Amino acid sequence: MIRAAHIHDIDQLEEIENTSFTSDLISRRQFRHFLTIGHASLFVWDDGGHIAGYILTAFHSQRTAARIYSIAVRQNDRGRGIGAALLKAAENDVRDKGLAAITLEVRANDENTIRLYKRAGYTPTGQKQAYYEDGEDALRMRKDL
Numbered sequence: 001m002i003r004a005a006h007i008h009d010i011d012q013l014e015e016i017e018n019t020s021f022t023s024d025l026i027s028r029r030q031f032r033h034f035l036t037i038g039h040a041s042l043f044v045w046d047d048g049g050h051i052a053g054y055i056l057t058a059f060h061s062q063r064t065a066a067r068i069y070s071i072a073v074r075q076n077d078r079g080r081g082i083g084a085a086l087l088k089a090a091e092n093d094v095r096d097k098g099l100a101a102i103t104l105e106v107r108a109n110d111e112n113t114i115r116l117y118k119r120a121g122y123t124p125t126g127q128k129q130a131y132y133e134d135g136e137d138a139l140r141m142r143k144d145l
């Protein structure tokens with residue numbers, strides 16, 4: 001089931017992060033910040049205490065669009081639709097908050113994830129050069145809700 005994350009999930013969130021990404025990792029401290037200070041929504045897929053994945057959305061007070069900050073699913077849990085379901089939960093949350101659009105960045109060569117977003121209705125709006133710490137470009141995408 002999908003539920004809002006809480007501070008007790010932080011060990012598993014950190015574990016998912018460390019095993020899903022090799023650069024631009026969200027630190028434990030940043031997760032704590034997002035969970036306590038706000039301006040963000042963090043949802044997890046919880047299988048009886050096993051957190052299979054998470055999605056983090058960031059909100060800026062000046063903007064009418066929210067931003068998908070990160071999404072990750074544990075390697076062994078991928079390909080079961082968890083990523084797509086988390087994305088839907090994040091979109092519902094953004095809509096509930098009265099915002100009209102979502103933007104995101106994805107690695108320009110990550111065809112699988114780009115396909116996931118396209119299928120969910122996101123369209124490319126541009127490219128950002130050397131966006132990631134390892135120098136890779138990002139594709140910017142957007143969905144109007």
Ligand SMILES: CC(C)(COP(=O)(O)OP(=O)(O)OC[C@H]1O[C@@H](n2cnc3c(N)ncnc32)[C@H](O)[C@@H]1OP(=O)(O)O)[C@@H](O)C(=O)NCCC(=O)NCCS
Nearest residue numbers: 020070071072073077078079080081082083084112113116
């Ligand atoms: C991107 C990510 C969150 C998707 O999560 P997921 O739960 O696998 O997503 P879904 O199951 O909803 O869909 C994944 C797509 O990959 C396919 N897939 C199948 N097996 C897969 C596997 N073992 N691993 C990855 N994708 C797989 C799915 O079938 C689907 O594509 P398709 O419908 O065209 O076949 C996940 O792959 C991930 O954590 N990647 C590493 C972190 C990352 O790159 N995040 C995105 C940038 S922030």
